Amino acid sequence: MVDEKKISSGFIYFFGAFGGILFGYDIGVMTGALPFLENDWNLQNSAGVIGWITSAVMFGAIFGGALAGQLSDRLGRRKMILISALIFVVGSILSGIAPHDGQYFLIVVRILLGLAVGAASALVPAYMSEMAPARLRGRLSGINQTMIVSGMLLSYVVDYLLKDLPETMAWRLMLSLAAVPSLILFFGVLRLPESPRFLIKNNKLDEARKVLSYIRSKKEEIDSEIKQIQETAREEENANQKASWGTLFSNKYRYLVIAGVGVAAFQQFQGANAIFYYIPLIVEKATGHAASSALMWPIIQGVILVVGSLIFLMIADKFNRRTLLTMGGTIMGLSFILPVILNLLIPNANPMMIVAFLSIYVALYSFTWAPLTWVLVGEIFPLIIRGRASGLASSFNWIGSFLVGLLFPIMTASMSQETVFAIFGVICLLGVLFIRTRVPETRGHTLEEIEKIGEKNVIEEKGVKIDL
Numbered sequence: 001m002v003d004e005k006k007i008s009s010g011f012i013y014f015f016g017a018f019g020g021i022l023f024g025y026d027i028g029v030m031t032g033a034l035p036f037l038e039n040d041w042n043l044q045n046s047a048g049v050i051g052w053i054t055s056a057v058m059f060g061a062i063f064g065g066a067l068a069g070q071l072s073d074r075l076g077r078r079k080m081i082l083i084s085a086l087i088f089v090v091g092s093i094l095s096g097i098a099p100h101d102g103q104y105f106l107i108v109v110r111i112l113l114g115l116a117v118g119a120a121s122a123l124v125p126a127y128m129s130e131m132a133p134a135r136l137r138g139r140l141s142g143i144n145q146t147m148i149v150s151g152m153l154l155s156y157v158v159d160y161l162l163k164d165l166p167e168t169m170a171w172r173l174m175l176s177l178a179a180v181p182s183l184i185l186f187f188g189v190l191r192l193p194e195s196p197r198f199l200i201k202n203n204k205l206d207e208a209r210k211v212l213s214y215i216r217s218k219k220e221e222i223d224s225e226i227k228q229i230q231e232t233a234r235e236e237e238n239a240n241q242k243a244s245w246g247t248l249f250s251n252k253y254r255y256l257v258i259a260g261v262g263v264a265a266f267q268q269f270q271g272a273n274a275i276f277y278y279i280p281l282i283v284e285k286a287t288g289h290a291a292s293s294a295l296m297w298p299i300i301q302g303v304i305l306v307v308g309s310l311i312f313l314m315i316a317d318k319f320n321r322r323t324l325l326t327m328g329g330t331i332m333g334l335s336f337i338l339p340v341i342l343n344l345l346i347p348n349a350n351p352m353m354i355v356a357f358l359s360i361y362v363a364l365y366s367f368t369w370a371p372l373t374w375v376l377v378g379e380i381f382p383l384i385i386r387g388r389a390s391g392l393a394s395s396f397n398w399i400g401s402f403l404v405g406l407l408f409p410i411m412t413a414s415m416s417q418e419t420v421f422a423i424f425g426v427i428c429l430l431g432v433l434f435i436r437t438r439v440p441e442t443r444g445h446t447l448e449e450i451e452k453i454g455e456k457n458v459i460e461e462k463g464v465k466i467d468l
Contacts, residue, residue: 007191007192007193007214008214009214009215011188011191011192012131012192012193012214012215013128013131013132014188015185015188015189015191015192016124016127016128016131017128017143017144017147018147018181018184018185018188019081019120019123019124019127019147019185020120020124020144020145020146020147020148020150020151021147021148021150021151021154021181022085022088022120022151022181022182022185023117023120023121023124023147023148023151024147024148024149024150024151024152024153024154024155025151025152025154025155025178025181026057026088026092026113026116026117026151026155026178027057027117027148027151027152027155027276028151028152028153028154028155028156028276028298028302029155029158029159029174029175029177029178030053030054030057030175030277031155031156031159031276031277031278031279031280031298032155032156032158032159032160032162032163032174032280032295032298033159033170033171033174033175034050034053034054034171034277034278034280034281034291035280035281035284035290035291035292035294035295036163036167036168036170036171036174036292037053037171038050038281038291039167039292040100040167040168040171041100041101041103043103047409047410047412047413048409048410049103050409051405051406051407051408051409051410052103052107052406053103053106053107053110054277054278054405054406054409055401055402055403055404055405055406056106056107056108056110056111056113056114057110057111057113057114057117058114058117058273058398058401058402058405059111059114059402060110060111060112060113060114060115060116060117060118061114061115061117061118061121061398061401061402062114062118062395062398062399062402063114063115063118064114064115064116064117064118064119064121064122065118065119065121065122065391065394065395065398066118066391066394066395067115067118067119068080068084068118068119068122068123069122069387069391072122072123072126072198073198073201076194076195076198077123077126077127077130077194077195077198078127078189078192078193078194078195079194080119080123081119081120081123081124081127081185081189082186082189082190083119084116084119084120084123085116085182085183085185085186085189086182086186087112087113087115087116087119088113088116088120088178088179088182088185089179089182089183089186090112091109091110091112091113091116092113092175092176092177092178092179092182093176093179094109094112095109095110095113095172095175095176095178096172096173096175096176097172097176098172100168118398121394122394124144125144126195127195128144130195130196130197130198131195131196131215132215133215133216133221143313145309145312145370145371145374146306146309146310146313149302149305149306149308149309149366149370150306151181152276152302152305153299153302153303153305153306154181155174155178156295156298156299156301156302157299157302158174158177159174159295159298160295160296160298160299162174163292163293163295167292170292193210193211193214194207194211195211196208196209196211196212196225196226196229197229197233199211200226200229200230200233201233205226208226208229209222209226212225212226235383236383236387245388247384247385247388248385248388248389248392252451253382253384253385253389253451255438255453256380256381256382256389256440256450256451256453257381257385257389257392258438259380259438259439259440260376260377260380260381260389260390260393261389261392261393261396262434262438262439263325263373263376263377263393263431263434263435263439264373264377264393264394264396264397264400265393265396265397265399265400266369266400266427266430266431266434267369267370267373267397267400268397268398268399268400268401268403268404269400269403269404269424269427269431270329270332270365270369270424270427270428270431271336271404271408271421271424271427271428272361272362272365272369272370272404273401273404273405274404274405274408274420274421274424275301275358275361275362276298276301277405277408278408278409279294279297279298279301279355279358280292280294280295280297280298281409282354282355282358282417283297283352283355285412285417286351286352286354286355286417287351287352297355300359301358301359301362304359304362304363304366305362305366305370307366308362308363308364308365308366308367308370309366309367309370309371311366311367312366312367312368312370312371312372315367316371316375317443319443320441320443321372321375321376321441321442321443322435322436322439322441324367324368324372325368325369325372325376325431325432325435325439326432326435326436327364327368328364328365328367328368328369328372329368329369329428329429329431329432329435330428330429330432331360331361331364332361332364332365332368332369332425332428333425333426333427333428333429333431333432334425335357335358335360335361335364335425336357336361336421336422336424336425336428337422337425337426338357339353339354339357339418339421339422340418340419340421340422343418354417354418354421358421369431373397376439376442377390377393378390379442379450380439380440380442380450382450382451408420411423440453
């Protein structure tokens with residue numbers, strides 16, 4: 001552990017949050033780079049290659065989160081964040097120096113980057129939740145979402161500023177510059193202490209007390225938190241000894257597992273990432289203008305995402321989870337389906353109409369399904385299955401993200417964009433049906449109450465009823 005003078009809590013929380021910005025930057029940067037890469041390597045008729053280059057990061061992330069979770073319990077949260085930052089640096093530079101027409105090289109490098117992206121998505125919230133006082137933990141999901149979309153917006157702005165460079169230089173520089181925030185994160189985390197929870201679990205009580213003295217003001221508060229961490233660690237150890245993968249699908253927990261994992265999967269299969277990764281190409285197909293001239297649209301989508309995440313912070317605890325998810329999913333679905341109907345009624349409608357409807361979709365997604373999925377996943381699983389069930393939900397989310405990124409260009413090569421988005425619209429409405437019939441309300445309920453709801457609905461599976 002770092003042994004130096006007292007580290008300010010502001011410094012710790014800033015670099016915890018910065019991990020979210022880095023995660024978002026690496027997710028978003030390909031949006032602007034892809035049109036230039038497509039022209040440079042003549043990939044206009046290679047929908048499968050475009051899909052793989054774009055979605056390779058998500059493929060790597062499927063495994064990165066699981067590996068990071070296992071290794072962080074052995075090596076520590078801080079050390080794993082440092083390793084992830086180094087992988088970000090190396091992967092970003094290798095992406096920028098990929099040999100010409102080196103599609104397979106770039107795909108492999110981006111899978112490597114995906115390992116770091118998946119690790120960051122798991123490690124940063126875990127580290128922050130273990131460092132923050134209890135009164136702040138409830139807002140961390142929303143704050144982390146704000147940082148991620150801020151990182152995406154930053155990548156869109158960088159892409160826009162570099163758009164007038166020669167094609168080869170433009171996309172290479174866009175991808176390579178991801179190394180800059182990676183280095184900032186690395187050197188910042190070098191100064192950070194290890195998580196007190198990890199230290200206590202590894203019998204380093206004095207070091208844990210020292211770390212807590214950086215971020216807690218009173219000795220009584222420190223003593224109380226150490227005791228609470230020790231009790232929670234014992235409970236989790238007992239839970240892990242009792243639980244197995246089979247436990248997830250036992251009668252007692254099956255209903256809640258299906259609910260949590262289903263919400264995580266629906267969040268991605270609704271098609272949000274098709275917009276985030278391909279919006280310049282979507283505009284190109286709608287208008288006929290070069291995608292490289294449409295890089296203002298990702299910035300507009302990024303601003304909508306950031307504003308929506310801030311709205312969520314204000315309303316998160318004022319409305320039921322199911323109410324917000326139902327409203328969001330319904331309007332998102334209609335935003336995808338209405339362009340098809342309007343095209344049938346008005347054949348000569350402005351082709352940019354679809355982009356306007358996509359902006360409505362992004363606005364609703366930004367303060368409903370985007371943040372609430374992870375709030376709900378964090379609340380719905382009882383302690384005994386939480387680790388395995390949360391990991392399963394995260395894996396299904398990344399699998400959905402990977403498949404959407406991979407299949408969208410293939411689908412739009414064989415059918416109209418309006419038809420593809422209408423399919424996503426139907427999935428949105430199916431997600432609403434899933435919320436109304438299979439997901440209990442978690443806001444304002446203890447874990448014990450939620451667990452009883454799950455048991456009750458297993459008994460009533462022939463006619464699922466949620467009367468909350």
